[in-house]
Amino acid sequence: MTITEKEHQVIEEFSLFDDWMDKYNYLIEMGKTTPIIDEKFKTEQYLISGCQSRVWLSAEMADGKVIFKADSDAVITKGIVNLLIRVLSNQTPEDILATDMEFVDKIGLKEHLSPTRSNGLTSMIKQMKLYALVYKTKKEQQN
Amino acid sequence: MNFDVEKIRKDFPALNQEVYGKPLVYFDNAATSQKPRVVIDTLVSYYSGINSNVHRGVHYLSQQATEAFEQTRDLIRDYIHAKSNSEIIITKGATDSINLVANSFGRHFFKPGDEVIISATEHHANIVPWQVICKDTGSKLKVIPTDENGNLNLDSFKGLISHKTKIISVGHISNALGVVNPIREIIRIAHQNNIPVMIDGAQGIVHREVDVQELDCDFYCFSSHKFYGPMGVGILYGREKFLEQMPPYQTGGEMIKSVTFENTTFNELPFKFETGTPNVAGVIGFGAALEYIKKIGMPDIISYEDDLLKYALKKLNNLDYLQIYGNSQERAGVISFNLKDIHPYDAGTIIDKFGIAVRTGNHCAQPVMDFLGTTGTIRASMAFYNTREEVDRLLVAIEKVKEMFG
Known part of the structure; x- marks a missing residue:
């Protein structure tokens, strides 16, 4: 599935929720099922700054695609980062760099997160794109 | 009631x-209080009417603004029972007030090896300015420990005091926990050792009556905006004998008596510490807030x-x-x-x-x-x-x- 297809899938799921509580219950559910990052990545080096809660994000390359893993000490944050992983993980670095992540706005996440919190969200996306950029550059150097 | x-x-x-x-x-x-209508109205009426710069013009509006500004200083002096207007410095906020004392008092009095005492429950605003000035002057920051509930350990405090201690700065009420600190006791012990005490009253002024003479503190500071007044205004009370000795913290207009390119003579208290155009509307608005608080009691x-x-x-x-x-x-x-x-x-x-x-x-x-x-x-x-x-x-x-x- 392409990034756009995955985004549409998420937007469709969120359109089913009538109120904020359903939406957050869903995020909490996803926060509990995030693929847990290996403990060795839960260090300063993998910590994303700009979040009230702590988020650790790691990336690796497999078959030309970037695989993201993450964890957070807060459940809602973990749910949000899991959504990002669902859309961006297992995609090529080029595709990750090209997307504008419009689904974040469409599912009303950005508007419901205060500036400091959404900075956290922004930092997560920025960090994922940074990883993609690193892998893209590495690939170009090898070619 | x-x-x-x-x-x-x-x-x-x-x-x-x-x-x-x-x-x-x-x-x-x-974090910040809401503002009563009377404060908002005062801001609007200031900007719709007497808006002009203070302490500078002889024209009518400037005099009106200056009078209203200085009347607020009177109000503040009365409210905290300071001895004179010279002891009431208008700042940008409690953080600005602490920075003023840390920089001015610190640069003037601290020598390498000297010590400053704060407590373990301080707001960053009462930690970092001291940390920086200690680093710059080769002084050392010491911290009064607390128990698990945030109660300061006064026995440990006594142990921290030495002939090297130059100032003690503690919060009146902890912003993170709401614990009311035993500041009277701290001031008493400090003064027995001839050490001045600064109280960060950002939360304290909001929930307790403050009489600086009765408390016998040497500095007390707070912000207008947590005390029902506008943002961008703070107060520093300082004992005159210290303020007199302290050099200006920031320099520019208003705080000077005479300026040539060779030399500058600084203005008297409190203006020595008030350079640049202050937040006149905010200060007058804070006056309205104080009147409102006094009315309710x-x-x-x-x-x-x-x-x-x-x-x-x-x-x-x-x-x-x-x-x-x-x-x-x-x-x-x-x-x-x-x-x-x-x-x-x-x-x-x-x-x-x-x-x-x-x-x-x-x-x-x-x-x-x-x-x-x-x-x-x-x-x-x-x-x-x-x-x-x-x-x-x-x-x-x-x-x-x-x-x-x-």
Whole structure:
């Protein structure tokens, strides 16, 4: 599935929720099922700054695609980062760099997160794109 | 007691609004308070009428503005019972006031090897300025330890004092925990050793009556905006004998007597420390806030707030899954807590959706969070316009959080 297809899938799921509580219950559910990052990545080096809660994000390359893993000490944050992983993980670095992540706005996440919190969200996306950029550059150097 | 909270609430326009379709419950007063109508009206009328620069012009408006500005200084002097207007410095806020003392007093009096004492429950604003000036002057920062509830250990404090101690700076009331510190005792002990004491009263002035002469403190500072006045205005009270010796902190216009390219003579107190155009509207607005507070009466405010805090504590203590921090002998204004095994960010996100404004995080007091063993807390901070019904609504929201995450 392409990034756009995955985004549409998420937007469709969120359109089913009538109120904020359903939406957050869903995020909490996803926060509990995030693929847990290996403990060795839960260090300063993998910590994303700009979040009230702590988020650790790691990336690796497999078959030309970037695989993201993450964890957070807060459940809602973990749910949000899991959504990002669902859309961006297992995609090529080029595709990750090209997307504008419009689904974040469409599912009303950005508007419901205060500036400091959404900075956290922004930092997560920025960090994922940074990883993609690193892998893209590495690939170009090898070619 | 002639205290009608419903009537008082009508004085605060911002309280009368809905958030996410629910009536706002404003429990973030320790961050900033709401403003009564009279303060807002004063700002509007200043800018619609007498707006002009102070202390400079001979023209009519400038004189009007200067008079209103200086009348506020009178009001502040009376309110905190300072001896003279020379001891009332207008700043940008409590943080600015502490920076002023740290820089001016520190640069003038600190020598390598000297020591400054603060406490373990300070706001970053009463840590970092001292840390920086200590580093610059080769002095050392010492910290009064606390027990697990944020009560300062006075025996340890006595042990920290030495002939090298140049100043002690502690908070009146902890912003993160609401613990009222034993500042009288600290000042008494310090003065026995001839050491001046600065009190960070950012929270203290809001919940207690302050008489600087009776307290016998050497510096006391606070912000207008936490005390029902406009943002961008702060006060520094300083004992004249220290202010006289201290050099200006910032330089420019207004704080000078004469300037040539070779030399400058500085103005007298309090103007020596007030350079640049001040927030005139804000200062006059703060005057209106003080008048408003005086009209309601601090004794009534304190007794209502203490009663509300006790009610909230009793209700919250009934929830066995809550951890409440700062269980001290005397507390004011603030309740800091966590739901066991639930991140404060998660809880705060859901509580917000109930139209309730609480603060989550480290409250600019990371060392406090460190000794509590947490990365943050949920802080509900109350003012005299909050009600028991609002406390009940917070409880409903907390129960929902427990249900969603538990």
